[in-house]
Amino acid sequence: MINEKIQKAINDQIQAEMGSANLYLSMAACFHSVGMDGMAKWMHVQVREENAHAMKFFGYIVDRGGRVELGAIEKPQFEWSSPLEAFKAAYKHEQYITGRINSLMKLAFDEGDTATLVFLQWFVTEQVEEESNTSKIVQMLEKVGESTNGLFMVDHNLGKRE
Numbered sequence: 001m002i003n004e005k006i007q008k009a010i011n012d013q014i015q016a017e018m019g020s021a022n023l024y025l026s027m028a029a030c031f032h033s034v035g036m037d038g039m040a041k042w043m044h045v046q047v048r049e050e051n052a053h054a055m056k057f058f059g060y061i062v063d064r065g066g067r068v069e070l071g072a073i074e075k076p077q078f079e080w081s082s083p084l085e086a087f088k089a090a091y092k093h094e095q096y097i098t099g100r101i102n103s104l105m106k107l108a109f110d111e112g113d114t115a116t117l118v119f120l121q122w123f124v125t126e127q128v129e130e131e132s133n134t135s136k137i138v139q140m141l142e143k144v145g146e147s148t149n150g151l152f153m154v155d156h157n158l159g160k161r162e
Contacts, residue, residue, distance in 0.1 A: 002064035003111050009104055010057050010116075015071040016100055017054035021047045023093060026076040027086050036151075038159025039083055042137075045161045046090075053123070060119055083151065084141040091134040098127040 002010075028043035061068050080086035101123045108116035137158070144150025 002061060002066035003113055003116075006108060006111060006113055006116055007061060007064075007066040009107055010061055010066075011069045011071070013100060013104060014054050014057045014061075014068065015073065016097065017050050017057065018070075019073050019076070020093065020097060021050035021054070022073050023076040024050060024090070026078045027080070027090065030078060030080055030086065031083070036083060036155045038155035038157065039086075042158040042161045053126070056122075060116075064115070082141075083154070084138065087134060087137045087141055091131065091138050094127065094130045094134050098131060101127055 024043045024046040028040040028047065031037070031040035031043060058068050077089070080089065101120060105117065105120050105124065108114075108120060137154075140154050140157075141151075144154060
């Protein structure tokens with residue numbers, strides 16, 4: 001049976017992961033509205049990943065004999081001044097999620113819940129990848145600046161994500 005504190009924290013994380021998916025879907029909509037369909041596609045893939053993360057947490061609570069309790073998801077921002085600003089926001093958001101995962105790790109350690117520590121290790125590794133990916137896109141967008149050709153090249157490149 002899952003520890004009550006851990007169950008509550010993981011339920012909160014499900015909400016955070018669903019909020020991430022909602023944020024990235026909003027970014028996709030923003031990119032579509034300005035003809036950056038490659039960036040929008042990248043975000044659509046990100047939405048699927050975030051939903052998958054939420055479902056991993058969901059399944060873990062169920063597997064441990066706990067009860068999933070879903071919370072409300074905040075309305076996300078829907079407008080960004082540029083692709084760079086959107087990806088900076090995505091990077092900052094991934095750092096926030098990393099902090100949440102680290103807090104879950106600390107709680108599991110403090111509660112002596114080794115099963116949860118092992119489960120969370122996948123998310124620790126995943127967050128390294130998430131931060132790296134968004135950081136690299138921010139760097140690319142900073143390098144191209146206001147170059148229309150550069151933005152279209154980045155858009156085309158991001159549209160290749162599967």
